[in-house]
Amino acid sequence: MKQVAAVLAMLTLGSLPVAADTIYQMTAQGRQVVIQRSAIVVQDDSSTLTYKHFDLPERRVVKVTLRKGILPYQVSSSTPVERQEIVRSWKHFSYRATLTDPAGTTTALFNLYLDFYPPGGRGSLLESVPPRTTLPVSLSQGGAEEIDFAKIDRVVFQGEHLKLTLRDGQELEGRFLMPTEKPAEARFLGMTDHYDPASNEVFDFFLPLAKLSEVRFER
Numbered sequence: 001m002k003q004v005a006a007v008l009a010m011l012t013l014g015s016l017p018v019a020a021d022t023i024y025q026m027t028a029q030g031r032q033v034v035i036q037r038s039a040i041v042v043q044d045d046s047s048t049l050t051y052k053h054f055d056l057p058e059r060r061v062v063k064v065t066l067r068k069g070i071l072p073y074q075v076s077s078s079t080p081v082e083r084q085e086i087v088r089s090w091k092h093f094s095y096r097a098t099l100t101d102p103a104g105t106t107t108a109l110f111n112l113y114l115d116f117y118p119p120g121g122r123g124s125l126l127e128s129v130p131p132r133t134t135l136p137v138s139l140s141q142g143g144a145e146e147i148d149f150a151k152i153d154r155v156v157f158q159g160e161h162l163k164l165t166l167r168d169g170q171e172l173e174g175r176f177l178m179p180t181e182k183p184a185e186a187r188f189l190g191m192t193d194h195y196d197p198a199s200n201e202v203f204d205f206f207l208p209l210a211k212l213s214e215v216r217f218e219r
Contacts, residue, residue, distance in 0.1 A: 020038050020078040020083055020085070021038075021041045021078050023051060023075055024075075025071055026072055027071065036064075038053065038054070038089075039051040039052060040052045040083055040086060041075050042199070046068070048068060049068060049073050049075070051064055054093065059095055059150075060094055060131075061094065061202045063201075083198070087191075090111055094111040096108070096112060096217070096218040099188060100216070102211070108192070111203065112189070114134070114186060114188060114189075115131040115186075115187055116129045116131075116179070116180065116185070116186055117184065117185045118185065132146075136176065137162060137175070138174050144177055151168070152164060152215075153216070154215070154217065155214065157212045160175045161173070161174075167219070185209075185210070188212070191203055
């Protein structure tokens, strides 16, 4: 029942009383078509238009770059207050969790997701290894599973070993399953309460799995 309520709540996101940047494109027939509502444009130059918006299926904020061609794009810009309202809506509908490192330092995040980087690097690893809101696990009892964040209550990290408590009370153990054979660093990323709506990034905090002791998801 709770899952149904969550889905219905997410479906109302597009009708929330918030207003931010709206992106239009003029068609060859001279009609103005809405490309994206409730977005935040972070770059608009002669060749590209880049904006952030909320992706409902993954429940996270994504960044999109449009290449400008013959048919022009137009942007109806929002005020700083309207952009703050959009970020508040992201906080409400995205995955939220508290991350704890081995020293006991805790950080509360929203728009939580998992991404993969070169070891110690800053750029995205590969387009073929996309960010996700699932946790890939090789289970101790056999088999592997991509566990959706919506099902997880808590993850305890003991080196490469994981202990998961699911929201239905089930307990699982295993190890993190890297979705690539290339050297990579898995990181949890998200937004803190200090996130700047004008930021070019969709996160302002990250922590590698190797530096985590616990992730506790909010219901």
